[in-house]
Amino acid sequence: MNKNGKLYAKKSLGQNFLVNPRIAERIAQNSVTEGCCGALEIGAGRGILTIALASCFEKVVAVEIDGDLIPELQANLALKNVKNVTVVQGDILKLDLHKLLETEFKGMNVVCVGNLPYYITSPIVTKLLESRLAVRSIVVMVQKEVAVRLCAPFKTPNISAISFCIRYHSVPQLLFLVSNGNFRPIPKVDSAVVKFRILETPAVRISNPALMFSLIKTGFSQRRKTLVNSLGKQLGLNKANLEMILAEFGIQAQARAEELSLADFAAITAACYQSGLTLQH
Ligand code: SAM
Numbered sequence: 001m002n003k004n005g006k007l008y009a010k011k012s013l014g015q016n017f018l019v020n021p022r023i024a025e026r027i028a029q030n031s032v033t034e035g036c037c038g039a040l041e042i043g044a045g046r047g048i049l050t051i052a053l054a055s056c057f058e059k060v061v062a063v064e065i066d067g068d069l070i071p072e073l074q075a076n077l078a079l080k081n082v083k084n085v086t087v088v089q090g091d092i093l094k095l096d097l098h099k100l101l102e103t104e105f106k107g108m109n110v111v112c113v114g115n116l117p118y119y120i121t122s123p124i125v126t127k128l129l130e131s132r133l134a135v136r137s138i139v140v141m142v143q144k145e146v147a148v149r150l151c152a153p154f155k156t157p158n159i160s161a162i163s164f165c166i167r168y169h170s171v172p173q174l175l176f177l178v179s180n181g182n183f184r185p186i187p188k189v190d191s192a193v194v195k196f197r198i199l200e201t202p203a204v205r206i207s208n209p210a211l212m213f214s215l216i217k218t219g220f221s222q223r224r225k226t227l228v229n230s231l232g233k234q235l236g237l238n239k240a241n242l243e244m245i246l247a248e249f250g251i252q253a254q255a256r257a258e259e260l261s262l263a264d265f266a267a268i269t270a271a272c273y274q275s276g277l278t279l280q281h
Contacts, residue, residue, distance in 0.1 A: 014117025028052035042114030147192035170196035212269040219257030
């Protein structure tokens with residue numbers, strides 16, 4: 001709070017605070033995952049969700065980047081007599097999360113939860129998934145439109161490169177919508193809560209996932225172009241050769257990235273890899 005008693009919020013840190021405790025409780029309850037007694041929270045803010053999580057989990061580790069908020073967060077926890085929360089000041093994108101989990105949650109199964117700062121939703125989700133962090137599920141509140149993209153099924157118009165990363169590592173589910181009036185300051189857009197149940201092994205078996213994700217990113221960076229045009233250039237392949245590879249898997253020469261599934265990309269990647277093709281940078 002500033003000296004006029006007004007709540008301050010740093011726009012640059014995506015600070016739109018949830019002010020409805022019932023929604024915090026609903027997020028916490030939906031984070032409960034069989035066998036998990038630890039919760040890692042991203043962006044604790046003033047602690048509305050932290051307090052709800054503390055009543056559903058044995059231990060909560062709450063990460064918050066903004067040092068100015070930490071005293072208020074600690075005070076709010078103390079006011080509710082919450083004793084099972086460890087507050088960590090840090091940037092979630094820079095912290096060594098493997099080490100944090102190992103030291104803070106020894107022997108516990110963990111879920112990851114957060115009302116994410118909108119400006120870095122994709123980097124956070126990508127970091128959590130790609131690092132194969134030992135968490136059983138991830139429950140995050142994000143902008144509604146982003147939630148729809150994150151959970152988009154293959155071969156539908158909202159699909160994007162990140163949806164492939166999500167479906168490679170997890171099973172996504174859009175849980176519920178939250179209208180913008182539940183936040184302060186009030187954002188322009190509504191939000192939604194999504195849950196990713198982490199798969200024990202990735203959804204497709206592939207020896208070189210890095211090449212597959214490069215192909216996916218290239219395909220979606222020029223999503224209006226046909227794959228033959230977008231990938232051909234990157235792979236240094238002539239159109240006829242690429243058309244042959246696509247045809248081998250029953251994919252039309254005119255197909256675009258959004259018309260393919262993860263299994264299609266895995267098959268194309270394996271064929272490219274076997275022919276000794278790698279991306280030209
Ligand atoms: N959990 C609180 C709530 O629901 O009211 C706050 C949510 S607010 C949308 C996002 C929070 O993430 C802010 O408190 C912000 O300071 C914090 N944040 C922003 N960038 C961060 C980062 N890189 N690492 C950790 N926390 C971050």
